[in-house]
Amino acid sequence: MRGLTDRLRVVCNVPESGIEEGPAVWKPTRKRLCVRNCFSLIEVLTVVVVIAILGSILLSAIGSARTAALVSVSKTRFAQWMGAMEAFRLEYGYYPVGGVGSDSSVALHEGGMGQRLVSILEGRNEEVNPRRVPFIRFTDQDFADPSDPDSVLVDALGQRAIHVLVDGDGDGRIRVAGYDFRGSLGMVSAPDPGTPGREVRTWE
Known part of the structure; x- marks a missing residue:
């Protein structure tokens, strides 16, 4: 009988002092701790990914609004x-x-045309603006x-x-450089080739 009791104590992990009464205490095993830690890491990574996606969307929206x-x-x-x-x-x-006599497109960024227009409209070019009227x-x-x-x-x-873009034939419509719109005057700007930007049209 003594031998049977000792074997039961060993199998049940009962101390020699006897079976201690009290509430059962759950002790997490190494496997359970690993599962909990793994879930925590996945949750953190998920949050990081969500924040990154929301951040990119926000930056894109801010960039579009600024443009x-x-x-x-x-x-x-x-x-x-x-x-x-x-x-x-x-x-x-x-x-x-x-x-x-015909519609025309004047490139202000070529041949000094921009500087010439500035001097004319500011009244500094007497050849084209003989009265030297400052218009702007x-x-x-x-x-x-x-x-x-x-x-x-x-x-x-x-x-x-x-x-x-100038309506040179006076028909109230400008058809030049691939553009077609009603008006006597228009302006358009575009980014340099290979650079980001957006075309700006005054008639739209």
Whole structure:
């Protein structure tokens, strides 16, 4: 009988002092601890991935909103320039850029045309503006490098490729350079090839 009791005590892991009464205490095994730790790591990684996705969406939304705002500023800037060109036409009977007889597209970023337009509209070019009427005063924000007197004009996005589209045949519609819209004057800017940006059109 003594031998049977000893064997039962060993199998049941009962101390020699006898069976201790009291509430059963759950002791996590190494396997259970591993499972719990693994789940915690997965949860952390999931949260990190979700935060990264939300962050990229937020940054994209902020970038789109900023671009849209700069496009709006560019259109306002171009509207001021076109207003000055319209005032010039009322004064002299023709636009300071573009030809007569057919629609034309004038690249302000090529051949010093931007600087020429600035000098005309500011009343400094007596050849084209003999009365030296100042139709507009350009600001530092209008130039790529305000400290350079030969600097090209830019839109609010910093884009230099700017064209003035002129209704040269007087039919109230401009069809040139792949564009077709109603109006006597328009402007469009675009990013340089291979650079990010967005085309800005005054008639849209």
